[in-house]
Amino acid sequence: MPSFPAVLAAYQDLPTRVLSLMLSTVSDTGQPQASYAPYVIDDAYQIYIFTSGLSAHTANLQTTGLASILLIEDEADAPQVFARQRITYDCQARLLPRDTALWDAIADRFERRFGEITAMLRSLDDFQIFCLSPQAGRFVMGFGAAYQVDANDLSQLVSPPQTGPDSASV
Template identity: 65%
Template sequence: MPSFDAALTAYQTLPQRVKSLMLSTVSADGNPHASYAPFTIDDTYQIYLLTSGLSAHTQHLLSTGRASVLIIEDESQTQQVFARQRLTYDCQVIPIPRHSEGWEIQIAQMEARFGPIIAMLRQLEDFQLFRLSPQAGRFVMGFGAAYAVDPNNLSQLQAGAITGEAS
């Protein structure tokens, strides 16, 4: 099993190494939906998504205010596909009003990360910006190395691996 310091470093760097996340939402009538979205994440581990209002997941985010995300190591970067590093968060969803200060700050962050495509997407009126605020999380570094995210300080893991965690 890796050291706690190695796990913490891997946890803190994973969101910078990948550019998209898997998004799990539920419709207002309880039907599950899986999709993906490019994302940015700030220093306080708040996650930002810019999504089309034509997509099912945007409607689900608006109607339920909840989502689960999976940030996972690229298959090509792992030695064992069954033991990919991954991070899950259960999130509260908050829409960011278009042209607000928060909108402008986060759109600039997205442009810095994703380039000119954001300038085009921001002009499309159906695109909406969301902040996903993690309420709980879990980081799996590999076989037998799973850690709870500290809900009081999202930049930290709770010491001690979670027992009984499968890959």
């Protein structure tokens, strides 16, 4: 098992290595919806997604204000597909008002990370930015190594790891 500092470094590095997240939302009738979205993350671990108002997940986020997200190591980079590094967060979602300094600053971050496509998306009235605020989280380093995210400081993990049959599950 790697040292705790090595695990913490892997946790803090994973969001920089993946460009999109898996997004789970639920409709107002309880129908689950899986999707994905490119994202940017700030130093406070607030996660932002730029989504079309025409998508089901955007409507779900507006209706419920809840999301579960998964950041997961690329299969090609994983030594074992059954034990990919991953972070799950339970999030509160809020829509950022358009034509505000914060909306523009986050859209600028998307443009720096994803390039020219962002300028086109910014010009479309139906594209919106949501802030996903993690309330709880978990980092799985591999088999038998699952760590709770520190809810008081999302950049940190709680030690020691959880162990048991479900510790490698998402």
